[in-house]
Amino acid sequence: KAKTAFALVHSLIKVDFEYDFVMRMGCDLIGSRVGLVRQAIQTGATHMLFLDSDVYFPPQAPFFTSAIQQLVNDDKDIVGADYHFRKFPLQSTVTPLSDLSDKTQLYKVNALGTGFLLIKLSVFEKIPEPWFQFSRNKEGEMISGEDTYFCVAAQKAGYDVWCDPNILCLHLGTYDY
Numbered sequence: 001k002a003k004t005a006f007a008l009v010h011s012l013i014k015v016d017f018e019y020d021f022v023m024r025m026g027c028d029l030i031g032s033r034v035g036l037v038r039q040a041i042q043t044g045a046t047h048m049l050f051l052d053s054d055v056y057f058p059p060q061a062p063f064f065t066s067a068i069q070q071l072v073n074d075d076k077d078i079v080g081a082d083y084h085f086r087k088f089p090l091q092s093t094v095t096p097l098s099d100l101s102d103k104t105q106l107y108k109v110n111a112l113g114t115g116f117l118l119i120k121l122s123v124f125e126k127i128p129e130p131w132f133q134f135s136r137n138k139e140g141e142m143i144s145g146e147d148t149y150f151c152v153a154a155q156k157a158g159y160d161v162w163c164d165p166n167i168l169c170l171h172l173g174t175y176d177y
Helices: 002-012 029-043 067-074 122-126 146-156
Strands: 047-051 078-080 107-111 116-120 142-144 161-163
Touching: 002 067, 029 047, 029 146, 047 067, 067 078, 067 116, 107 146, 116 122, 146 161
Parallel strands: 078 161
Antiparallel strands: 047 116, 078 116, 107 161
């Protein structure tokens, strides 16, 4: 989407790191995520940023800082932003560890969406494949997405999952959720 492309370009204008831009399209979400991770590992990258095509992070006042640079500066193994599912009533993709009244600082979570998520590639060395998978009940119905599956696997491997509440992130649809 145009908003996502604009946010990406704007966020990469003044970063202090090198990056490669790789895009995968198709209906196989899990295969795309796994393929992107494998490609990043092969190129010797240090981090993997997942950015879904329907996620938008506008430049943020007061200094119009880069949301991507902010995630890098957070210096966590796994860190992302809070945004809503594309449905009403609005519901966050973040599953917090506990009820937090003050969400102005980085905080640990059980899970968060991979729509805007930065992961150090060293994490994938300690998590057995499959890194991403849908969890289903006995009837075959999906009970959690590939992002929750990844976060749970990362925590089992000893990693914390973090949310940066200072990044405004929207999920694009018929409404900006």
